[in-house]
Amino acid sequence: MQRAAASKIRAFQKEVWGYYRLHKRGFPWRKTKNPYRILVSEIMLQQTQADRVVLKYKEFIKKFPNLRALSKASLKSVLRAWQGLGYNRRAVHLKTIAREVTVRFGGKLPSEKEILMSSPGIGQSTAGAVRTFAFNKPEVFVETNIRTAFIHFFFPKKQKILDSDISKIVEVALDRKNPREWYWALMDYGAMLKKAHGNAAARRSAHYARQSPFKGSSREQRSKILKMILGEKISTKKLLAKTGFSKQILAHHLADLSKEGFIRRSGNYFIVSK
């Protein structure tokens, strides 16, 4: 497909808006245009089901109501608030962004795409989402629900579809008068398709990668270690006993977690970094 026919685009828009009118989802981050709250939601929603984010989002906003508050908070308190979401490094990213924005921009999140994308944990998709939902800018971005929606409708038989090809149609189909709601509608429509047809469409993306099992993985081991360190000041010896990991495995993860800015050694103990 070189260029989706204009009539096909219109049919798609009609289908998506029609679905949205009857089945729109009401998430707390859809009730605000506050850039900080939008940012928190978008970071939380990376690779994490929306339903699972709702409660954590509310608690996080309550505890850290703005960038300045988050900037002042300890990393430990932020990581504790993050427990249960996964991808703990996202919490570190958010805190880093909060500090940067507080120092450089007086606590006001910039809307420029280049500045957003130069921040840790913000890539193409998250920058586009923040600009769309907080600033109502007509951005072009692709995430998993959008990918599913466009593949299902515009590439019904094709395999190994590139995001760059999807983006071209996203741009043409974009509602420039109301990008915020258009993207909500797209995501709701894509999420519905996934429930109805499973992951069949997403598997035809060139960027699709099946996830390896979590059980028994190094990811599971890391999270176990970090959780223990978040709970109390804990010696290396006690970590060894409580995790049941080998000395080599434990040392490996402790080195990684230190390098990534989660923890630091303090004598015979490991504690959360500042």
Next chain:
DNA sequence: GTCCAGACCG
């Protein structure tokens, strides 16, 4: 077992 409003390193 497989997935999720992706980002980032090598």
Next chain:
DNA sequence: CGGTCTGGAC
């Protein structure tokens, strides 16, 4: 480019 990262839902 591929590999990796979290943890709960189903």
